[in-house]
Amino acid sequence: MISIKLINKKDIDICYELDSSTISLWSKRQWNDEYKKEGTKIFGLLLANLLIGICVFQVVLDEAQINYFVVKQEYRKRGFGSVLMIYLINQCEKLNIKRLLLEVSNSNETAKKFYSHFEFSTVGIRRSYYKDGSDAVLKEKKLTTK
Numbered sequence: 001m002i003s004i005k006l007i008n009k010k011d012i013d014i015c016y017e018l019d020s021s022t023i024s025l026w027s028k029r030q031w032n033d034e035y036k037k038e039g040t041k042i043f044g045l046l047l048a049n050l051l052i053g054i055c056v057f058q059v060v061l062d063e064a065q066i067n068y069f070v071v072k073q074e075y076r077k078r079g080f081g082s083v084l085m086i087y088l089i090n091q092c093e094k095l096n097i098k099r100l101l102l103e104v105s106n107s108n109e110t111a112k113k114f115y116s117h118f119e120f121s122t123v124g125i126r127r128s129y130y131k132d133g134s135d136a137v138l139k140e141k142k143l144t145t146k
């Protein structure tokens with residue numbers, strides 16, 4: 001059974017472990033800092049009791065930014081990322097958020113296709129933004145408030 005839960009402080013280590021086994025974006029300290037950031041919520045996607053996906057998003061006034069989004073490798077291409085994204089969009093709409101924003105590497109074709117699937121559009125480029133020299137593509141999705 002699939003479910004989504006709000007991650008609390010004691011689950012941060014499990015988030016760090018999933019990150020370390022996937023895209024290795026943040027250190028344990030960065031995960032803890034992220035958790036404490038004002039307006040930040042971390043959602044975990046659970047299959048039975050197993051954490052298979054994470055989304056970190058931050059609300060600033062009527063905008064929200066996705067700072068982290070991952071599905072565990074062996075569970076990809078099975079609709080789980082979509083479950084998490086649909087949940088996130090619904091949450092944003094309930095909070096009257098008007099724009100959902102994110103940054104993705106221009107070389108990350110899979111993620112770009114995923115975000116296009118959810119009708120995110122490109123609103124800017126940050127040249128040579130990532131360590132590997134790739135550009136960051138800024139994307140937004142305009143939301144309808146409920």
Ligand SMILES: CC(C)(COP(=O)(O)OP(=O)(O)OC[C@H]1O[C@@H](n2cnc3c(N)ncnc32)[C@H](O)[C@@H]1OP(=O)(O)O)[C@@H](O)C(=O)NCCC(=O)NCCS
Nearest residue numbers: 069070071076077078079080081082104110111113114117
């Ligand atoms: C991006 C990511 C979260 C997608 O999760 P997922 O569970 O595999 O996505 P879904 O199965 O729900 O796919 C939804 C749609 O996204 C697109 N998509 C997802 N993976 C794709 C792939 N490998 N190739 C092409 N399109 C893809 C398709 O349009 C798909 O719809 P379809 O199945 O009807 O074709 C996952 O690949 C991931 O964790 N990647 C590594 C982390 C990452 O890059 N995060 C984004 C950083 S900004």
